[in-house]
Structure formats: C-alpha cells, structure tokens
Amino acid sequence: MATENSLSTDSKYDQYDFPTTAPESQSGHPGHTTPEQDAKMHQLRAELEKLGYTKRLDSLTLLRFLRARKFDVEAAKTMLTNSETWRKEFGTDDLARTFEYPEKEKVFKYYPQFYHKTDMDGRPVYIEKLGKIDLNKMYQITTGERMLKNLVTESEKLSDPRLLACSRKAGKLLETCCTIMDLKGVGITSVPSVYGYVKQASDISQNHYPERLGKLYLINAPWGFSSVFSALKGFLDPVTVSKIHVLDSGYQKELLAQVPAENLPVEFGGTCKCEGSCELADFGPWKEDEWVRTPKWAQPKEAETTTPAEATPLAEGKEEETVSEATA
Template identity: 70%
Template sequence: MAAPPAPSPLELDPKYDDYDYPTTAPVPQNGHPGYLTAQQQAQVHQLRMALEAEGYTERLDTLTLLRFLRARKFDVEAAKKMFIDCEKWRKEIHLDETLPTWEYPEKEEVFKWYPQYYHKTDKDGRPVYIEQLGGIDLNAMYKITTAERMLTNLAVEYERVADPRLPACSRKAGVLLETCCTIMDLKGVGLTKAPQVYGYVKQASAMSQNYYPERLGRLYLINAPWGFSTVWGVVKGWLDPVTVQKIHVLGSGYQKELLAQVPAENLPKQFGGKCECPGGCEMSDMGPWREKEWARPPKWERKKQEGSAIPTEVSTIQKGADADAGTPAVAGATNEAKTGAAPAAA
C-alpha cells in the first residue's frame, strides 16, 4: 500500500487567491490542496496561463483550477476544455448577472412535491444535502414554476454552496472542505414515477458533473426500492472506483449506517435523527453558514456592492433566506434551502 503523500504548502497566486478559510485538505490525498507534487503545482500554473491566453480572468483561483484538474486526472488540455465549456454555459444562462439578485418565491410550494435542502453538517463538518424523490410530480410542479426556473435555481444554489456555505464549514472545521454529504431518499419511487424522477435527476446531475466537479463527498441512497441493488451492481462497473467508494446504497434499514456519518442532533427526525427545527428542517437552512462566528458575505455579493461598504452584519442573501425560512437573522451570508439541485459530481 502506497504511503500517503507528504504535506506541501499550497502555492497561491496573489492575483486570484484571497481565501479567508483553510486551504489544506483534511485527509492526505494525492492531488488535493496541501498534498500536491511539484508537477501538479506546475500543472495548475500551466492551466491558468492557458486560460489567460484565451482571455479568461474569472474563477482562475488555485482551488477552482485544482478541482477541474482532478476531474480530468490532471490532463491540462482536458481540464482546459472542461473549464471553457463551463464558462460558455455560465454566459449562456447569464449566471453571474442572475446570482446576486435571484429570488425563488415558489420554493415552499415546490417543496411540497420535491423537498431539496441543506441542513447542518455531517461528522466531517461537511454540509448535509437532502433530497426526497418520492413525491415528484413534474406536471403539478410546472403549474407552480417552470423547468427553466428550476434549472436556474439549481445553478444558483450550486454557486451558493461554493460560497458562502463551504467556506463557513471550512472555517469551523479548521480544514478545507470542498464536498458535501448527500442523502437521496428513494421512498415512494415506484415504476410509475421512475421515468419522471430519474429523468430529472439525470438532467440535474449532468449540470453537476459538467460544471461543478469534485463536490461529492458521500452519497447515501436510502429506501432503495426492490431491484435497485441489482441495477446498481451493473452501473457501478461503469464508474470510476473513487466515485463508487463514495456511494452507499441502503434499503429501509439505513439508520445505523447513516447515523455513523451524520450526528443524530443534525439529522432530521424523519430519517432517524433527533432534529426538529421550528417550521421544519427542510425550511430552516441551519448550518455554520448561519453562525456568526463562521459566516461571511459571499464574494459574489461583495462584488455587487460596487465599491460601497462591504456588509459585516447581515447580507442581502441572509435577509432573503430569513424571510423565506422564518428564522432569526444572523451575521453573514447564507444559502436558502436548495431547490432544484442534485448531488454534486464526484
């Protein structure tokens, strides 16, 4: 068995890197921040210079480039293509303009059919993301919202998990956290609903895999229906072994394994935990990103200030989320409960 890589300080670029949270991965892993080889660090510089030559100036920070490089096994040309495809997509949907002002007032109604939300953290300090797929009825949901709005909201929430959610978790944990712990509840997903459910999840997952790489920490598929394990046995043979290790397929007796990863006080009661947030866990959006000691306004919100004083108390995103969730405001920015999102890519 190979020895774990030796720690090596991350080489930062003052032009792009201005992190106010830890930049060393919690576990020694080759290719992860704090454990790069000299060649890998050089590949970060190579990728950045290649993108600058193409005219790109945004999102060229070291941690972002490393995620794209890891997603493409440190093939610089392949990582460059993935990055450029992502930037073209962002421009097509006007994501940078939409992000600071996006509102999703139909969230609570959509949740009646498809609850999707972040709720506290797992034992590693990562955000816990929960989806309940059994109630999906796209025909009913499209009377409340549109497919376009659902996908726009999905993109916005991926941005919000990157900042402010993960930075707050990293500050609290004292190490760099770049991934989430996802729980997908398949209870009620029968043969009649399967086409709707898996069709939407496939579409949402494509966004994750193509544009938000290296965000999956663990994925628990709970209440897996009869026959699912057989299908999974075939599918996992097509996946990267590293990804397979992150995915756990569980039936109705999932509580023991899930509670081994998520503290009972952080897991909603309906999944075997002890948490009962006022107004429902799915609307509370509780986590380090709402705790005064760890929360900070996201960078995209600070850019929106256009030279005005940077907020140090409650951000505009926080105020909006508090109005939605009915919870008291705290300092710093937040992500409102994620609607229209899928588990992040491995």
Template identity: 65%
Template sequence: MAAPTPAPSELELDPKHDNYDFPTTPPRPQNGHPGYLTAQQQAQVHQLRLTLESEGYTERLDTLTLLRFLRARKFDVDLSKKMFVECEAWRKETNLDEVLPTWDYPEKGEIFKYYPQYYHKTDKDGRPVYIEQLGGIDLNAMYKITTAERMLTNLAVEYERVSDPRLPACSRKAGTLLETCCSIMDFKGVGLGKASQVFGYVKQASGLSQNYYPERLGHLYLINTPWGFSTVWNVVKGWLDPVTVQKIHVFGSSYKDELLKQVPAENLPKQFGGTCECAGGCQFSDMGPWREAEWARPAKWEKKADATIQTAPSAVTEGAGTSAAAPAVVEATDAAKADAAAPAAA
C-alpha cells in the same frame, strides 16, 4: 492502482487570484489536493491558469477551483481546460453571474410539496448535508407552479451558494479545508409509475453537477431504494470511476444506523432517524455554519454586487428619468441539468 500521496508541502498561492479567508489544508492527505501536490501537479495548475488567461479568461482562476477541474480530468490539462471553458460558456448563456445576487424563488414552498431539496447542518466531518426526497416528484404538477428553466436556475444558484458561503463557513468552523458535501437521496415512494420521471430528472441534475461543479461529492447515501435497485446498481457502478463508487452507499429501509455513523443525530432531521426538528421544518431552515455569526462571511459574489451598486451612477448624474438598479433577475434558458443537488458531483 492509485498513485502514492506525495509528502505534504505548502500550497503555492497566486497573489492575483488567490484570496482565501478560510483554511486551505484538507483534513487528511489526498493525492492531488492542496498541500499534497507533486511538482508536476503544481506545474499543471500554473499551465492551466496561463492557458486560460491567454485566451481572455479572468474569473474563477484561483488555485482551489483549478485543482478541482484538474482532479476531475485526472490532471490532463487539455481536458481540464475544455471542461472549464464549457463551464464558462454555460455560465454566460444562462447569465448565472447576473442572476445569482438577486435570485428569488418564491415558489419554493409549493415546489417542496412535491420535491424537497435542501441543505441542512453538517455531517461528522463538518461538511454540508444535502437532502433530496424523490418520492413526491410530479413534473406535470410542478410545471404548473414554475418552469423547468427556473428549477434549473435555482439548482445552479444553490450550487453557487455551496461554493460560497456554505463551504468556506464550514471550513472555518472545522479548521480545515472542506470542498465536498454529504448528500442523501431518499427514494421512499418512488414506484414503477414514477420511475421514468424521477430518474429522468435526476439524470439531468447529475449532468449539471458533473459538468459544471466537479469534485463536490463527499458521500452520497441512496436510501429507501426500491426493490431491484441493488441489481441495477451493481451494473451501473461498473461504468463509474472506482473513486466515485467508493463515495456512494446504497440502502433499502434499513439505513438509519449507517447514516448516523456519518451524520450526528442532532443534525439529522427526525424523519430520517435523527433528532432535529427545526421550527418551521428542517427543509426551510437552511441551518448550518453559514448561518452562524462566528463563521459566516459575505460571499464574494455578494461583495461584488454591493460594490457594483455602490459605485453605480446616481439618478442625478445619469439624467432625468433614470435610476441605478441592481442587476435584473434573468432566467436560465438553456441549462444542462446535472445534487445539489442530485447535487453531488464526483
């Protein structure tokens, strides 16, 4: 039985780590979320932060981030700390913080011929919509264009861009805190011959999202699911947290009416029953509040990169033959794969 939602209260912010320029109150009361914490839950936030600080961690200790890790582990501080520490170790191993500001993925257009993965506008709650089309996946062909490591790096970079700037921009436009995405996974074209490749890859991707980007799933629509999928799903959902199960909706080819209840027709690409036809293709537009001047702001990681470049020693002060440079793009070499994107994390 779910714990009752506590009475609303002002979120206790930490002046050292909390510097939000977007709303921090969720659109509806939810136990364990900002503004709806018990005294014990608030104390657990402080305990987790102090424990991490005592072990030398200085980044990503803001209240909203810590709350996501705590919710993912049912407010067990020790388990939440373990999850956070493992995430930080992964970031270090993959050089993600150095990769992020300068990441370039020029092979995207070719990869999208096989596996479109993209964010496109918002649902009726104001959350980013994330879309994956699985039917064309051909890993052998894709690995002739890029590497598994670069695909993982790009997935992680897109998760980072969801955290900032996408979700903050959506929160500003909605006027409430938005921390999750609405994801659509299209299984059209996934037959028995492709099933092992598709599900193997999705399992890896889901691992990345669950382990390193918790509490990012708002809704997940599985559409055009193949024959027999519902039977499998009825077994699988018995292994999942009931809260997660409530977020996942499984449909065959008759999904459009249900999908349009959550995503406005003008925001949904035409091929999925909406009316949107972006110039150059919806999969390449990256349209959303994060592209609208009224709501968009530079991401914190962009500001840090700019500050690093601006304060770096000049070629003159460094000596002849040297020059300041932006961080090099370093490929992730040992990423666990989680949908973003399926980037959606429970």
C-alpha cells in the same frame, strides 16, 4: 506520491480567508499535491490567461477541474472553458444575487431538496426526497427553467457561503457535501419524468461544479436496486463508487455514523426538529455570524474587464467570456 505541503498559490488570484489544506491525504487535493500536479495547475492557469481569462483562476478551482479530468491539462481546459460558455448563456454569475424563488415552499411540497446542518466531518448535508417528486403538480406552480435556476443558485451558494463557513468552523478545507437521496416511493411509473429532470440537474453538477460530492447515501433503495448498482460499478470511476452507499430501509445505523443525530431530521432517524420545518430552515454554519462572511457574489461588482473575445480572437472563432472570481 502526494506529500503534505502548502497550497501552491498565486497572489494575483488566491486571496483566501479560510483553511486551504484538505483534511485527508488524497492525491491532487490542496495540501497533498505533487510537484508535477502543481506544474499542471500553473500550466492550466497560464493557458487560460493566454485565452484572455482573468478571473476564476484561483488554485482551488483549477485543482478541482484538474482532478475531474485526471490532471489532463487539455481536458480540464476544455471542461472549464465549456463551463464558462454555459455560465454566460445561463446568466449564472448574477443568479445568486438576483434570482428570487417565492414559490419555493410550494415547490418543495412536490420535490423536497435542501441543505441541513453538517455531518461528522463538518460538511454540509444535502437532502433530496426523490420519491416525492411530482413534476406535473410542480409545473402548475413553477417551470422547469426556474427549477434549474434555483438549482444553480443553490450550487453557487454552496461554494460561497456554505462551504467556506463550514471550512472556517471545522478548521480545515471542506470542498464537498454529504448527500442523502431518499428513494422511498420511487416507482416504475415515476421513472421517466423523475429521471429526466434529475439527469438535467446531474449534468449541471458534473459539468460545472466538479468535485463537490463527498459521500452519497441512497436510502430506502427498492428491491433489486443494489443488484443493478453492483452491475454498474464496473463502468464507474472507482473513486466515485467509493463515495456511494446504497442502503435499504434499515439505513439508520450507517447514516447516523456519518451524520450526528442532532443534525439529522427525525424522519430519517435523527432527533432534529427545526422550527417550521427542517426542509426550509437552512440551518448550518453559513447562518452563524462567527463563521460566515459576505459572499463574493453579494459584494459590489468590479468594473467590467476585457473579455477573451475582445482581447484576442480565438481559434475557430469561438467566443469565450471573462470568468468571475472563484469562491471555493
């Protein structure tokens, strides 16, 4: 059983300027780990170091990957090294600093997806309007590749500065989001194109940004959706199922119990009317000087370090990369 304790840290990798204890006593979460779980975290770090990795080995990151794989060290190591290969191929480490998305406002007209203030627990609120997706029109403005690059850029910015600023303001470690997905307007004809892209986006989130979902509200669920979801519950992880709330058009009361009215856009039953639009405002603690710090990705790059491939040839000749400093 997990007990209240301090985060098991390593001074070589763990330099935090924000709270590092999770607010709820959940097994495997920072501040609530068992000695066995701490040992597995240190084992994972040691095995990655043997492969030549020198960065992104901080305790919070390792615990997230371990939780995603039920503290199976070998599975977590595979997940993390696969993610590092993807980061190298996708150019992830440089995106937050270099990627520009001038077509953002036009794209959002056909696929609104945005962060907007915080929920009752202090977590960032992330909103998507799936029923508004029109990929044909979007592809006249941008490309699928640029859409995914924007998604990854926002995921990097979620890690730092969004979650870190929220943690400082709340006085507790916040590693997850409150997500609202509006299904209004999602019909049978839009399923193939909509879910094709959503699956790509979902795969990136699950494989490379694990343990970021706090609560998920599927609102305006069409008739029959709840029955389908109920049938799928048996195939999903119980922890994941507990985070998902499927609501029809009468969602406002339950949603407002999680998100303060002043933080929820008017169209969803709240009272917020951001100047310009809530979709483009990006308001939250990450925009407040008291809580935000310069993100690691915006700081001067450190001198290049030896990559695993240069340090020691790996089994089966697979080339790995040096990992960059983790942010959450």
